[in-house]
Amino acid sequence: MPESRPQLSAPPRTAYLIASGDLRPAANAAGWPTQEALEKGVTEAFARLGWTVRRAHPYDPDKGHGFIDSQRAGLEVFKAIPPQAPLIVAEAVWQYSHHVLAGLRTHEGPVLTVANFDGTWPGLVGLLGVNAGMTKMDREYSTTWSVDFTDDFFLEGLREWTETGRITHDSSHVRPLPELPESPERTLGAAIAGQLRRDKAIIGVFDEGCMGMYNAIIDDELLNPLGIYKERLSQSALYAEMLRVPDEEADAARAWLEQAGMTFATGTDEATELTDRQIREQLKMYIAALRIADDFGLDSVGIQYQQGLKDLTPASDLAEGLLNNVQRPQVTSRDGSRVLYEGRPLPHFNEADEGVAVDALITHRIWTAMGLDPATTLHDVRWGEEYEGRFVWVWEISGSVPPSHLTGGYAGAVSWRQNPVYFPAGGGTIKGVSKPGEIVWSRLYIAGGGLHLDIGRGSVVELPAEETERRWAATNPEWPIAHVVTHGVSRDQFMARHKANHAQLAYAPDAATADAALVAKAVAFQELGVTVHLCGEVRV
Numbered sequence: 001m002p003e004s005r006p007q008l009s010a011p012p013r014t015a016y017l018i019a020s021g022d023l024r025p026a027a028n029a030a031g032w033p034t035q036e037a038l039e040k041g042v043t044e045a046f047a048r049l050g051w052t053v054r055r056a057h058p059y060d061p062d063k064g065h066g067f068i069d070s071q072r073a074g075l076e077v078f079k080a081i082p083p084q085a086p087l088i089v090a091e092a093v094w095q096y097s098h099h100v101l102a103g104l105r106t107h108e109g110p111v112l113t114v115a116n117f118d119g120t121w122p123g124l125v126g127l128l129g130v131n132a133g134m135t136k137m138d139r140e141y142s143t144t145w146s147v148d149f150t151d152d153f154f155l156e157g158l159r160e161w162t163e164t165g166r167i168t169h170d171s172s173h174v175r176p177l178p179e180l181p182e183s184p185e186r187t188l189g190a191a192i193a194g195q196l197r198r199d200k201a202i203i204g205v206f207d208e209g210c211m212g213m214y215n216a217i218i219d220d221e222l223l224n225p226l227g228i229y230k231e232r233l234s235q236s237a238l239y240a241e242m243l244r245v246p247d248e249e250a251d252a253a254r255a256w257l258e259q260a261g262m263t264f265a266t267g268t269d270e271a272t273e274l275t276d277r278q279i280r281e282q283l284k285m286y287i288a289a290l291r292i293a294d295d296f297g298l299d300s301v302g303i304q305y306q307q308g309l310k311d312l313t314p315a316s317d318l319a320e321g322l323l324n325n326v327q328r329p330q331v332t333s334r335d336g337s338r339v340l341y342e343g344r345p346l347p348h349f350n351e352a353d354e355g356v357a358v359d360a361l362i363t364h365r366i367w368t369a370m371g372l373d374p375a376t377t378l379h380d381v382r383w384g385e386e387y388e389g390r391f392v393w394v395w396e397i398s399g400s401v402p403p404s405h406l407t408g409g410y411a412g413a414v415s416w417r418q419n420p421v422y423f424p425a426g427g428g429t430i431k432g433v434s435k436p437g438e439i440v441w442s443r444l445y446i447a448g449g450g451l452h453l454d455i456g457r458g459s460v461v462e463l464p465a466e467e468t469e470r471r472w473a474a475t476n477p478e479w480p481i482a483h484v485v486t487h488g489v490s491r492d493q494f495m496a497r498h499k500a501n502h503a504q505l506a507y508a509p510d511a512a513t514a515d516a517a518l519v520a521k522a523v524a525f526q527e528l529g530v531t532v533h534l535c536g537e538v539r540v
């Protein structure tokens, strides 16, 4: 018989604190000082309310951090937490949600996720990821964030949570998609949805479940009614195909990129610098991904890259940004007889995020039908600060965007080595500054057992070069940056509402065209049975 465990009771005015971490030891050790500062700020703020914060798991001196660094570790930690205790999930780094979701699923007390509003490590990204995981599993939670843990918004939120077990946020910026008048965009959206349902499409997933992102897995039973089916592929097959690509083909792709104006910041130290060998392997991955996509007739593809591949070969980012761009080095079938996906992107969903896969596929089709640049990408919702009186987000995906999104296009794209903390085998990014312009932003997510889309308008704005450099230095300078202003959505409204670590964006040439494209996209999703929410100032 399994032994029963004694019932643990929750002490009064005490919250337990857990910290989910990365799976990669280097990332956990590097982010630990920032996590300590967050926990100190949170503990002091609770103390002011007469509450004690008790850490539920210790710092490990051998590992150099105090994060929960595996699902198993998470299960063990939860055994010692009284089931009814108020529980804080504190996140200052990127974290793998599955480390704690099992425990959170059955925990009976109120849960509060909290992050430092700071760009040093992707803690806000981690917070949004775990929130989205709990949203998908219908686990109730509250969430908050703070720059220095002394502001009224934060303290008032903690007071409310300690008194009621909940924090209420302002969601007055969200409304359902209303009945829309006849328009060419409405017709287009409905037609794109009809075609997808009728003819169906395939998204190819090279290993599902990247970095513990439970929220980024869309179950087939939710996905298939949209007409979208998964082709489950293995990263081993991708690597095997890379081995078949001759050096000359990869080198021709590199020559094409350099001809187009892209530069590579290369060196010779494999451990810390970007090398010609790494770039060659990355371009073999680009070619191999297109060939496998062609073999399986894919409409979109995603490479998770992490677990496994990161220890074998350089980062997938260079391949990913190129796949999402219309103009890119030409790739033929293995026998050289056919150009693959000629003159168009093969929409790629980074980190195998299937919410991105669906969004990118539909965006690609609508933007193409409207004669717009269909290049679309996700970004991490990384951080942000006010600049001259308005809040400007740092949206910064961890490696690459399609070069047409950058000021200067390929000429504005520089490839830097990925950070050894996350990417031991190196590889180059596609770094640059996203061009100023009008955008449609969105996110597909699972809530209440169904699919939802939040969609809004925004602008990518230009900031002075020094401000861009400051923001890069405060985050990851090797990654592409977008200075995003969300229309009619404040920082706190966005943070409270957003159900993903990622946000999708696509450009339009002017505001009126962006409004029209948003209508077509919203209608397409609605026709597919997705519940559409308009966020902020949106003209429909």
Ligand SMILES: C[C@H](O)[C@@H](O)[C@@H](O)C(=O)CO
Binding pocket: 094, 122, 125, 351, 380, 397, 398, 422, 501, 502
């Ligand atoms: C390298 C990092 O782990 C990133 O991959 C991470 O911050 C994310 O992109 C999460 O969306």
